[in-house]
Amino acid sequence: MNEIKGYNSAATSGEFSRLPAGGYIIKITKVEDVPDKQYLRIIFDIAEGPEKGRFKDEEYDYRHSFVRSYKEKALGMFKAFIKAVDIANETNFNEFIEKGFDEQLLKGCRLGVLLGYEEYEANDGNVKERLRLAAFKTLEQIRNGDFTVPETKTLENKITTSGPVPGFTPINEADVPF
Numbered sequence: 001m002n003e004i005k006g007y008n009s010a011a012t013s014g015e016f017s018r019l020p021a022g023g024y025i026i027k028i029t030k031v032e033d034v035p036d037k038q039y040l041r042i043i044f045d046i047a048e049g050p051e052k053g054r055f056k057d058e059e060y061d062y063r064h065s066f067v068r069s070y071k072e073k074a075l076g077m078f079k080a081f082i083k084a085v086d087i088a089n090e091t092n093f094n095e096f097i098e099k100g101f102d103e104q105l106l107k108g109c110r111l112g113v114l115l116g117y118e119e120y121e122a123n124d125g126n127v128k129e130r131l132r133l134a135a136f137k138t139l140e141q142i143r144n145g146d147f148t149v150p151e152t153k154t155l156e157n158k159i160t161t162s163g164p165v166p167g168f169t170p171i172n173e174a175d176v177p178f
Helices: 072-089 093-099 139-144
Strands: 022-034 039-046 065-069 110-121 127-137
Touching: 022 139, 065 072, 072 093, 072 110, 072 127, 110 139, 127 139
Parallel strands: none
Antiparallel strands: 022 039, 022 110, 039 065, 110 127
């Protein structure tokens, strides 16, 4: 076997530090259109600050991505995304959206974002946390620290359909008068 440079200083797989919740300037590195579900998956990396390039070697894009739906009921949120891109990059994509838009033009654009964490129930039933996009901010707001770090969005208020719901007593069908 040949000499392997950097072996001793390499972290073992599974050893990584979690990106702290907070404000970041990101750069869009990849855009995937999913036309049958009407959304764009936006993959990003950290563009400035101590975490710059954090995801450049990341194998799993879903860990550092967010989705923006362009379904009719989500157009307001999609428009807010495009407006945030336009403000941060001095572009005017807004005028092209209804005329047909090449989503690949978003690659390389920067955005100010608040990233936080949210709990979710994994397939194995365990509660885990994942990175989430909490809000868009201007580049200046991020650079100046003019934001509040988002708290972790928890599942504690989640309504479940398995098992009895706390505070609810099921009725006996024999007691129903009709």
